[in-house]
Amino acid sequence: MIEFALSKKQHELKEALQSLGRHVIRPMSLDMDRNKEVPESFLRNFMMMSRGFRSDDIAEFSEGTPRKERDPSKPSEANRTAVIAAEELAWADAAIPLSMPGPGLGAPPVRATGTPEQKKRFLGMFRDMDTGPLKWGAYGLTEPGAGSDVAGIRTSCRKDGAHWVLNGRKCYITNGGRAVWTVIFATVDPSLGRAGHRAFVVEKGTPGFEVGKIEDKMGLRANETAELVLEDCRVPEENLLGGEEAYRSKEGFMTAMKTFDNTRPLVAAMAVGIGRAAYEYARDFVKQNYVLGRPIPRYAAIAEKLAKIGRRLEAARLLVHRATYLADMNIPNAKEASMSKAAAGQAATLACIDAIEICGAHGTLQAEHALLEKWFRDIKVYDIFEGTGNIQRVVISKRIVSNLKSF
Structure with missing residues (x-):
């Protein structure tokens, strides 16, 4: 049975990243966007701060620490913990999780396909970053x-x-x-x-x-x-x-390509984070400017739109967690990974569009809604990279059809 409750450590990580995002990352988000860079000083400080939250599983996922023999009664939480962090960081600024030092998207193919010597050589070099470059x-x-x-x-x-x-x-x-x-x-x-x-x-x-x-x-x-x-x-x-x-x-190449089954839910989680940011912005805007309980047709339409945004994002998040649960249990998850990516990219894109519409004619003006305008620019690529939404739907349909005895 899939367990959706967060562990104590995951809950602490989520709260810590929410606080960091709200008080540190968000205030510098627009400057980073204009300057086209994430300050290296922030990245180094963040890595030092996050040390306490890195279990062996997280270190394996992000730094290439050799896999330890795991007690079958205690399944890995590496992938699920990673998507929790990815969503919170993307909520603050989506460039942050993509800019974090480490092997990044290069790690999964090295870990999945590399020889023991290659893993030690290419992943081991990232363990000294606390003191080195x-x-x-x-x-x-x-x-x-x-x-x-x-x-x-x-x-x-x-x-x-x-x-x-x-x-x-x-x-x-x-x-x-x-x-x-x-x-x-x-x-x-x-x-x-x-x-x-x-x-x-x-x-x-x-x-x-x-x-x-x-x-x-x-x-x-x-x-x-x-x-x-x-x-x-x-x-x-x-x-x-x-x-x-x-x-x-063909297995050599196919093993390397299977790394998408881990990275697509990660990208999907980032999309959910951006969509959630836009949703919360629109929700707070409505609270400050409208009384939705009044019998006005436009207000009813706004309430319905907010409900639809929230529903889509929650469904996408659950698909992300299902895909990562399967990955952590070492169960094939290609279909579920593509489902999470396709659903999250679409849900978050619609969330940003609807948030702008809810904020009215000024929704795209930087002077008044600069963050909302930025999220609208940021979200588009989440329906493109790591496989476009169209490609995800092809993968999903092939997996569904392949499981049918007749079609």
């Missing part, structure tokens, strides 16, 4: 002509002695410009589709590996999004995730 990892899959169509990637790789030579471009890579390494997906032969794909850890400073343009985005402006260019980039063979043996079947 901040570090980031990144995940490089999307290309100018291959986003949702993952099978269509064109970045090439060919073996040359003790190295692999990579050529291609990656785009919209979160923290790509400052990452100490990036997991890059390439293909030995585009005609093979997924069977030809390989995943490499490409380290910063590798000859032929350069950062292209840093994107000037509509939303999430405080988080870095970069283009990465590979021109005859020579990657040591030991940086091929899992080694060549892992790719003698």
Whole structure:
């Protein structure tokens, strides 16, 4: 049975992040958006402050601490705790959870596919950030002509002695410009589709590996999004995730792609956080300006709209928690992960649109509703990255149909 009640530690984490978001992050949110960066001093202080909340499970999820043998009677809470934190941080400012130092989206494929030596080498380097420099990892899959169509990637790789030579471009890579390494997906032969794909850890400073343009985005402006260019980039063979043996079947690539089953609920939780922020803003605006109990048709429409926003967001949150519960129990959750992502992106987008409409003609004016206008810009990408809403619906339908005996 799925348990929705928060543990004591999760409840404490949620309250601490709510307080931090309200009193520290929100007041600097607009400045970060205008300056297009999250202050490094804040990131370092946040990491120090959050040390007390990191269980072994959280450390495993965010820092790559080796997995310990777990008592089956005490299931992991890593994924669920992560989405609780993601929602609260995104409620304050969605650029914060995306900008946090650590291996980021690069961690799941390394953990799922990497050899023991690769995990120790590439994930272990993030354990000294309390005293040393901040570090980031990144995940490089999307290309100018291959986003949702993952099978269509064109970045090439060919073996040359003790190295692999990579050529291609990656785009919209979160923290790509400052990452100490990036997991890059390439293909030995585009005609093979997924069977030809390989995943490499490409380290910063590798000859032929350069950062292209840093994107000037509509939303999430405080988080870095970069283009990465590979021109005859020579990657040591030991940086091929899992080694060549892992790719003698399709399982090597499919294992790396299954990391979406963990990251999609995380992104969905961030969407819920933004949608909740817009919902609460509109709710408070209505409390201050209207008496919904009066028999006025417009007021009844506003009340109905608020109820609909709240209902959609709560449903999306429950889907997120179901997907992460399954992940923590090590139960396949591809369908549930896609459901949470599709529902949350849509619910939060509609929440921001409806909140602006509730606030009236001035809802998009920065002078009066600057945060609401910012959330409206931020939310759009949550129905795009980590797989568009349309792609999620394709995944869901395929999983449903595959379980039917006849169709």
